[in-house]
Structures are given as structure tokens and as C-alpha cells.
Amino acid sequence: MRSLSTPSWTGTAPGFDWVSDPPLIFTVDNGPGFQGTWEGRFVGTFVEGKPFDFEAFCFGTGDFEGLIAVMIGTREVPGDLATIDVYITDMAESKMHIKFSTWHPPVGREVKTVFIPMLEKLKAKSNGRITYTMYAGGALGTGPEHYDIARKGLSDMGYFTAIWTPGRFPLSDVLSLAATVDGKDVAVDIGNAMYDRILKQEFPGVKMIELNGCIQAYLWTTKPVKTLEDCKGLRIRSPGGHQTNYINAIGAEPVFMPTGDAYLAMETGTIDGLVTCPPLFLEFKLYEVAKYGALCTFGCVTEGIIMNKKSWNKTPDDLKPLVMEVCSNPFRTSGGLTRDVYKVMMKEIAGKGVNLYTLPEKEAVRWYARFQDETRKWVEGLEAKGLPAKETVIIYNEECEKRGVKCVAFPPEWK
Numbered sequence: 001m002r003s004l005s006t007p008s009w010t011g012t013a014p015g016f017d018w019v020s021d022p023p024l025i026f027t028v029d030n031g032p033g034f035q036g037t038w039e040g041r042f043v044g045t046f047v048e049g050k051p052f053d054f055e056a057f058c059f060g061t062g063d064f065e066g067l068i069a070v071m072i073g074t075r076e077v078p079g080d081l082a083t084i085d086v087y088i089t090d091m092a093e094s095k096m097h098i099k100f101s102t103w104h105p106p107v108g109r110e111v112k113t114v115f116i117p118m119l120e121k122l123k124a125k126s127n128g129r130i131t132y133t134m135y136a137g138g139a140l141g142t143g144p145e146h147y148d149i150a151r152k153g154l155s156d157m158g159y160f161t162a163i164w165t166p167g168r169f170p171l172s173d174v175l176s177l178a179a180t181v182d183g184k185d186v187a188v189d190i191g192n193a194m195y196d197r198i199l200k201q202e203f204p205g206v207k208m209i210e211l212n213g214c215i216q217a218y219l220w221t222t223k224p225v226k227t228l229e230d231c232k233g234l235r236i237r238s239p240g241g242h243q244t245n246y247i248n249a250i251g252a253e254p255v256f257m258p259t260g261d262a263y264l265a266m267e268t269g270t271i272d273g274l275v276t277c278p279p280l281f282l283e284f285k286l287y288e289v290a291k292y293g294a295l296c297t298f299g300c301v302t303e304g305i306i307m308n309k310k311s312w313n314k315t316p317d318d319l320k321p322l323v324m325e326v327c328s329n330p331f332r333t334s335g336g337l338t339r340d341v342y343k344v345m346m347k348e349i350a351g352k353g354v355n356l357y358t359l360p361e362k363e364a365v366r367w368y369a370r371f372q373d374e375t376r377k378w379v380e381g382l383e384a385k386g387l388p389a390k391e392t393v394i395i396y397n398e399e400c401e402k403r404g405v406k407c408v409a410f411p412p413e414w415k
Contacts, residue, residue: 096315098122098132101155103143106136108283113336114184115159121333122326126319143258147306151206156311157327162302163241169202169302170382171389174396175213176241178299178371178409181400183339184331187212190399191304192328197399198392207312209327214277214300215342217243220290221273222266226357228366237262237274242374242409243298247275249370259284266290278345279337287352295358296367297408305330364408371409390414 100119104110111134119132140149143164150158162169163176175194181187191212195203199211217239225231231250238244238254247254255271259280265271266289273290275298281287305327315323331337350356359367375393382389397410 094316095129095131096319098130098157098311099135099155100132101135101140101146101149101158103138103146103161104136104159105283106134108136109279109337110159111136113341114330114334117334117336118327118330122323125322125326129316130319130322150306150308153308153310155308157209157305157307159305160303162304163239164301166240169199170385171387171392172199172202172211172302173241173378174199174389174392175211175302176243176299177375177393177396177407178242178246178297178368179213179216179400179405179407180297181213181216181300181405182342184212184215184337185329186339186403186405187214188329188331189403190396190405191302193399194392194396197395198388203306206309207307209305209307209324210329211302211304214303215279215337216297217275217277217300218281218298219273219275219294219296220281220286220354221292221294222269222290223272224292224355224357225273225294226359227363228370234272235270237265237271237276239276239301241301242371242378243275243300245374245378246298246371249374250367262286263289278342278349282345282348287349287354291354293349293354293356295356296364299409368408372411375409376411 098119100115102111102115104115115136116134119134122130123132135155140146140154143161146158147160147162147165147168149155150160162172172194175187175191181190188210192210195208195211200208203211219225219231219236221234221236225234228250231252234252235255236247236252237257237259238247239259240256244254252272255265257265257271259274259276262271262274262276263284263286266273266286273292274286276286277300281290307323312320326333335341346356379389379393393410394414397407397415400407
């Protein structure tokens with residue numbers, strides 16, 4: 001039988017009424033508002049000073065007042081109770097089942113190498129007290145709905161992409177600024193630090209498990225792109241957020257559509273390419289139609305894992321530290337989509353016949369100068385609404401630099 005490490009309640013003799021002996025049955029006349037079916041360990045000290053340690057089944061309806069405890073076995077009572085410590089565990093809450101939601105495809109890297117290993121580790125480290133069901137892809141809703149899927153309780157815990165709901169998390173868009181993030185483990189370190197320092201107020205009513213940007217996105221096209229001039233007039237699928245502004249800034253036209261539609265759109269010539277990260281480029285087999293990659297970082301998107309507040313509050317207290325230990329950086333926990341995996345993915349993309357082109361420094365400077373102008377305009381717009389956007393960008397640059405990441409969209413005069 002499992003008991004808590006500290007008493008749930010400490011009572012004195014007047015609060016207990018011994019009804020019969022044997023078996024030892026007593027009732028508690030007053031106490032805090034526990035509900036449900038319970039198990040407990042009662043440690044008592046009697047008037048004579050003799051300790052009396054026993055385990056009991058506890059059951060009741062309503063609250064702790066009027067609870068009846070029946071001692072296991074029989075034993076003579078050595079005297080009247082002086083004090084008693086009550087260690088109670090809610091049997092209904094001693095285990096938990098997590099309904100986990102994400103928009104990522106069930107066969108994608110995120111699900112197979114990150115989320116399922118993360119949830120399996122929770123199950124193993126809790127000795128089976130934590131179980132789960134995975135709802136991937138569109139099982140519970142579309143991509144933009146995934147924040148509310150968890151917030152409203154359709155799932156208990158879920159992965160969401162913030163920029164798919166424009167204007168809802170304005171300052172958190174900072175995590176999608178163009179930066180050389182090459183591992184989601186590092187992106188989480190930066191995102192969690194930003195959440196603690198300045199972004200927390202944007203996520204009321206949920207339990208934030210982790211917040212992150214993504215692995216840097218590149219420009220993937222059906223024709224070679226080596227200069228800004230090559231971008232003029234191209235129709236490029238955008239994931240939203242700053243990437244839309246960057247596509248406009250290089251002279252191309254942003255087009256909005258789900259990632260899953262980009263393959264056919266490129267195949268038919270509806271679009272000329274897209275901006276996305278290497279994992280999604282592989283997951284959706286976009287290498288079959290986009291044979292050119294311009295390796296100029298476009299940043300990526302703001303994402304994270306939240307937990308429904310009621311589900312978090314119902315989580316057994318002794319399991320909460322375990323949930324945070326395992327899930328607060330799921331990529332480091334699982335070893336999926338880390339910096340090391342990034343290198344493997346880029347080799348895999350090259351092996352698919354995609355021509356990867358790294359912009360020369362002088363050309364890259366031209367692109368990044370335009371990205372920096374977009375940052376200035378973005379900050380100006382949010383500052384006009386009373387939001388501390390410039391401070392947020394400065395803090396983001398600090399957190400990037402701590403981890404060897406360069407935010408190429410950071411205006412140099414702000415340092």
C-alpha cells in the first residue's frame with residue numbers, strides 16, 4: 001500500500017471516536033474535504049505514549065468528515081488516542097491516463113521518435129501508473145485547433161503551433177524569428193527560458209509543459225534559387241508568422257495552404273516552392289517535387305506542449321515532478337530531432353537527390369538585412385499596441401547567444 005510522505009491531516013483525540021474492538025473501527029468527526037475512495041496509513045500516539053502504527057481501508061462519500069476506517073486484522077487498543085497522523089492516497093487518482101494530441105502525421109518523426117518515446121518513458125518511470133493514448137494527425141481536429149483541443153480538455157496534453165492562430169500569442173512569435181536553430185532540444189531550452197522571462201502571460205488557463213521554436217526552415221523550390229533576384233515572382237507556400245513577411249521581403253509571393261497540400265501544388269505548378277523545416281520536408285516526401293534547397297535560415301514556427309489545467313490539477317502530486325522531468329524537453333528526453341539528428345536529416349535529404357545550396361556570405365547578408373527590417377516593423381506594430389516587443393526580441397537574442405545560436409533577424413543596433 002502506498003502512502004504519502006507527509007500527513008494529509010493531523011487530528012487529536014476529540015476528533016476520533018472508537019466504535020468497536022475488534023475489529024478496530026473509528027470514525028473521524030471533522031476534517032478537510034477529501035472525496036472518493038481512499039487508502040491510507042494511520043500513525044497514532046496514545047495517551048500512555050506508546051506508538052500505534054497501522055494501515056486501514058478508508059472509505060466514504062462526500063468529504064473526510066464522517067469517514068470510517070477499518071483496521072486490517074485485530075489488535076488490542078493500548079489506550080485512548082492522543083494524536084493521530086493520517087496519510088491518505090486517493091485510489092482513483094493514484095494512476096493517470098494521458099490523452100495526447102498532435103497534428104503531426106502518425107508515421108512522422110515527431111510522433112515516432114519524440115512523442116511516443118516520451119510517453120513510453122513516462123509509463124516506464126511511473127511503473128505503469130501513467131498510461132496514454134496517442135491522437136495524431138487530424139484525429140481530434142485540424143492543426144490550428146490543437147491548442148484549444150488541449151485547453152478545453154478534448155485531450156489532456158497536446159502539441160500546438162502558435163502562429164497558426166494569428167494575433168493570439170503576439171509576443172511568442174519571437175520564437176519564430178530567423179535564427180540558426182538546428183535542434184529542437186536547443187529550441188526548447190530557448191523557449192522555456194523565454195516563457196519564464198517574458199512570455200508566461202500569453203498562456204493563461206493551461207499548464208505549460210514546454211515552449212519552443214523549431215528547427216530552422218529553408219526555402220525548397222522546383223527551380224534553382226541562388227540570389228534575391230531569383231526569388232522575384234515565385235509563389236511560395238508559407239507556414240505563417242514571420243516566414244510570410246520574409247517571403248514578401250525577398251520579392252516572392254506567400255501562399256497559404258496546409259503542408260500536406262504542398263506536394264500536389266508544386267507538382268501541378270500552382271506554387272514554386274515552400275518554406276519549411278527539414279523534418280516536415282522529409283515527412284511529406286516533398287523532396288520528390290522540390291529538388292532545390294536554398295540553405296538560408298527562415299527561422300520556423302512557435303510551438304509547444306500544454307496540459308489541460310484540470311488534467312494537471314488531477315495529476316497525483318508525486319507524479320507531477322516526473323511529468324515535468326520527462327516532458328519539459330521531450331526532444332532531449334527521447335533523443336529525437338536533436339542537433340545530431342539534424343545532421344542525419346540533411347544527409348538524408350541530399351541522398352534523395354535534392355541540390356542543397358548554401359548562400360555565400362555576401363548574398364546571405366542581403367537576405368538577412370531584409371529580415372532585420374521585418375523585425376523592426378513587427379516590433380513597431382506591437383509597441384504601438386503597448387506590448388514590450390523590443391524587450392522581448394532583445395531577451396530572445398540573449399537566450400540564443402547563450403546556446404551558440406545566431407538570430408540573423410536581430411537588428412544589430414539593438415545589441
